[in-house]
Amino acid sequence: MYYIFHGEDEFSRAEQIKKLRAKMGDAQFAELNTTRFDGRKVTLGELQHACDAIPFLLDKRLVIVEGMLARLDPRRAKGEEVEGDSGEEANPALAKELIAYLCRLPAATRLIFVESKTLAKNNPILKHAAGDQNAIVREFTAPTARALPKWIQGRVQAQKGAIEPAAVAELAACVGSDLRLLDNEIEKLLTYRAGQTIRVEDVRALVASARESDIFALVDAIGRRETSHALNLLHAQLEQRAAPEYLLTMITRQFRLLLQLRDLAARGQTLAAAREQLKLHPFVAEKTWRQTLNFTIPQLEAICRQLLDTDIAIKTGRSEPTVALDVLVVDLTR
Secondary structure, eight states, rough: OEEEESOHHHHHHHHHHHHHHHHSOOOHHHHHHEEEETTTTHHHHHHHHHHHHHOSSSSOEEEESSGGGGGOOGGGGOOOOOOOOOSSOOOOOHHHHHHHHTOOOOOOOOEEEEEOOOOTOOOOOHHHHHHTTEEEEEEEEOOOTTTTHHHHHHHHHHTTOOOOHHHHHHHHHHHOOOOHHHHHHHHHHHHHHTSSSSSSHHHHIIIHHHHHHHHHHHHHHHTTTOHHHHHHHHHHHHTTTTTTHHHHHHHHHHHHHHHHHHHHHTTTHHHHHHHHHTTTTHHHHHHHHGGGGGGGHHHHHHHHHHHHHHHHHHHTTTOOOHHHHHHHHHHHOO
């Protein structure tokens, strides 16, 4: 049996893989029977060797390969740039050999192809899987802004909790579409309420103010070019088990707001008018408005480009997340 999990929703993909691992049995033996590959570098021989291995003390083994099918995407052979692409053209011979092997994949092996982007519809492995009863294909797409409240509601209910509609809207507005961050905040709110319904006041108290204050402090340090202080604030967040991807998301969000407000201020807008136009929480708007004084518009534009480069480097595996954040903070505070 093999699976193709593709699409931008990393959180849901990871959860699905976690469920498949749980079905293998004892976690300790499951880890011994799990092999992971960087699909941009793995050879077909290495992949076959791992898949053909006999499971140890379990009846199944799991092989996870990330990014291999993107190498076979025909759109790359036509010169189209793909984010994170190594520049290697599509390989029809490799695709043919891989299809031939998938037809004789051992019954004891569960092979999972993981792709961070949606594959082209004419990807040869995707097309083959459509007619193969031993294949399961699932595209993971993040919920739209309209569907996000329903996702939050469902997530809370799945954990045996309850949440007010106003609290759902507030949480969606505060966090946005980062599902991993949303899940962390939902868990924190459920723990805080201890079986009671989550209220909008809870979201404002636990999610908005505390999180924004931490990020504001970090961005303030960056604006004042205080390298050591900014790094200390960054690592304080990491020590509190904040995910590097979450921190990058929040830093990016803050600098995007800074650029928007700086631009509106340059056009003669007042704080009240800018807050209304951008639909910002009063706390966020006031703090961000003050921070705009630390940056010029060209500086903010350059920072946003650097944040994008860092995000791509992390998502494509070119940089380790924590190291990438350290380098980012040092560069921004020079």
